[in-house]
Amino acid sequence: MSASASVDCREMITFLADYLANEVPFARRRLFEAHLRICDSCVEYLKTYEETIRMTRVATQVEVEEMPEELVKAILDATLRR
Amino acid sequence: MSEAVLAVGCWVLAVHRPKPRIREHPAPSTRLHSLIRLVLTSLLPMGPSNDEASLVSRLQSGDNAAFEELVRVYGPRLLRIARRMMQSEEDARDAVQDAFVSAFKSIGKFEAGSQLSTWLHRIVVNAALMRLRSKRRRPEEDIEDYLPRFQEDGHQVESSVAWNESADTMIERAELRDLVRSSIDHLPETYRVVLLLRDIEELAADEVAKILGITTNAVKVRLHRARQALRAMLDPHMRAHAR
Numbered sequence: 001m002s003a004s005a006s007v008d009c010r011e012m013i014t015f016l017a018d019y020l021a022n023e024v025p026f027a028r029r030r031l032f033e034a035h036l037r038i039c040d041s042c043v044e045y046l047k048t049y050e051e052t053i054r055m056t057r058v059a060t061q062v063e064v065e066e067m068p069e070e071l072v073k074a075i076l077d078a079t080l081r082r
Numbered sequence: 083m084s085e086a087v088l089a090v091g092c093w094v095l096a097v098h099r100p101k102p103r104i105r106e107h108p109a110p111s112t113r114l115h116s117l118i119r120l121v122l123t124s125l126l127p128m129g130p131s132n133d134e135a136s137l138v139s140r141l142q143s144g145d146n147a148a149f150e151e152l153v154r155v156y157g158p159r160l161l162r163i164a165r166r167m168m169q170s171e172e173d174a175r176d177a178v179q180d181a182f183v184s185a186f187k188s189i190g191k192f193e194a195g196s197q198l199s200t201w202l203h204r205i206v207v208n209a210a211l212m213r214l215r216s217k218r219r220r221p222e223e224d225i226e227d228y229l230p231r232f233q234e235d236g237h238q239v240e241s242s243v244a245w246n247e248s249a250d251t252m253i254e255r256a257e258l259r260d261l262v263r264s265s266i267d268h269l270p271e272t273y274r275v276v277l278l279l280r281d282i283e284e285l286a287a288d289e290v291a292k293i294l295g296i297t298t299n300a301v302k303v304r305l306h307r308a309r310q311a312l313r314a315m316l317d318p319h320m321r322a323h324a325r
Contacts (some may be wrong), residue, residue, distance in 0.1 A: 008236025017306040045230070045242035048320070052313040053281055054249035059262035060166045060282050067157035071175050075153050078179060079186040080146050 007035045012042045016049060134198050141189045153182055156199065160206045166282050167210040169267055177213050181206035207283060208293065211275065222270040228311035245320035258319075265315040273308035280305050 007028075012035050018024050019032050036043055137155075140148035160181055164174035184205050192201060231239040252258040266274060279290045280301065287305075291298040 008232075009238045010232040010236040013230055013232075013238070013310075017302065017309070041238050041241040044244050045238070048242060048245050048317065049309060049313055051245060051248055051320075052309055052316060055252055055258075055262050055316070056266065056277065056281050056309075056312065058249040058252050059259040060266070062162050062165045064158040064162045064165070067154055067161065068175070071161070071178065072150070072153055072157065074175075075157075075179050075182045076150060078183050080149060 005031070007031045009035075009039060009042055012036070012039070013045055016046060020046075020050070135194070138189075138192060138194070138198060142192070149186060152185070156202050157182075159199065160202060163203065163206050163283065164210050167207070167278050168213065173213055173217075174210075177206060177210040180209035180212070184209060203283075204293075207279065207285075211293070214271070214275065223268050223311075225270050225273055225307055225311050228314040229307065230310065230314070243321060245317075247320045261319055262312075262316065265312055268315065269308055269311060273304050273311065276301055276304040277308040277312070281309070 012019075012032060015024060015032075019029065024032060036046070137148055137151065141152060157178065160178045161174060164177040164181075165171070168174040168177055181202065185202060192198070233239055247255075247258060252262070266277065269277060275294065276290060279285045279293065280287065285293075287298050287301045290301045294301070296304075
């Protein structure tokens with residue numbers, strides 16, 4: 001990360017994951033926040049980036065209430081009944 | 083006394099979840115959250131339950147009925163994980179079978195005091211990864227095509243705009259869930275695996291690094307690129323569903 005007195009979109013987006021994980025040093029974080037106050041495009045990028053993470057979790061949620069009986073049988077055959 | 087502290091702590095955690103803030107520094111709420119979590123962690127009972135300890139003991143003594151119990155009790159959880167990671171039901175079931183065969187062989191090495199569910203989680207993740215690696219996948223997308231581009235002055239070449247869809251609306255929309263899943267499947271394997279383990283299985287970066295044999299920094303870089311690429315794949319569809 002460069003030590004310049006401001007950040008641009010490139011730096012904001014390159015280090016976005018670190019920013020969201022609170023892993024950007026305090027002084028630099030202030031500059032990221034200053035950039036977000038003036039850049040609507042980066043604000044939208046940040047929001048849609050976070051939404052992508054949430055969508056990933058929701059889309060991959062699967063419910064399994066009980067084991068399919070044929071799978072139980074296959075596992076027991078492959079172990080106990082060898 | 084500890085019950086009262088526990089109740090208050092749970093309530094504060096429930097109503098005071100730290101959210102990434104855009105326009106101000108979030109450190110105080112995050113620190114408070116960490117502190118409460120620390121207090122709760124010290125109050126909550128840790129380690130396996132008596133039932134689990136008893137099951138482990140029976141498993142280690144070679145009790146076949148205990149193994150069947152293990153399969154029936156923990157199987158659904160393992161199948162859920164495998165279904166998230168694999169692209170077909172058949173592959174998911176094969177991964178679960180591999181995992182239980184592996185658990186059966188290595189139950190003797192299971193250390194007392196460990197969590198059985200955590201141990202099995204790691205085994206099924208590894209079994210799924212082995213299967214993923216052994217499968218020849220279709221030609222992959224080049225991730226560079228999906229990363230944001232910048233002008234010489236550092237501005238984005240294409241401005242980002244708001245989406246009209248969210249994870250909340252997606253719950254009701256099967257086609258959106260399918261779109262997200264198929265987009266994840268189109269990520270290059272090295273990136274997809276990191277996204278699966280970090281954002282879906284929610285393993286720590288250093289644990290993913292250990293499983294994949296790469297550095298923690300490489301995990302972070304790949305995760306960020308995978309999220310960016312996935313975001314870019316979804317972007318045209320999320321904008322298109324204007325209300």
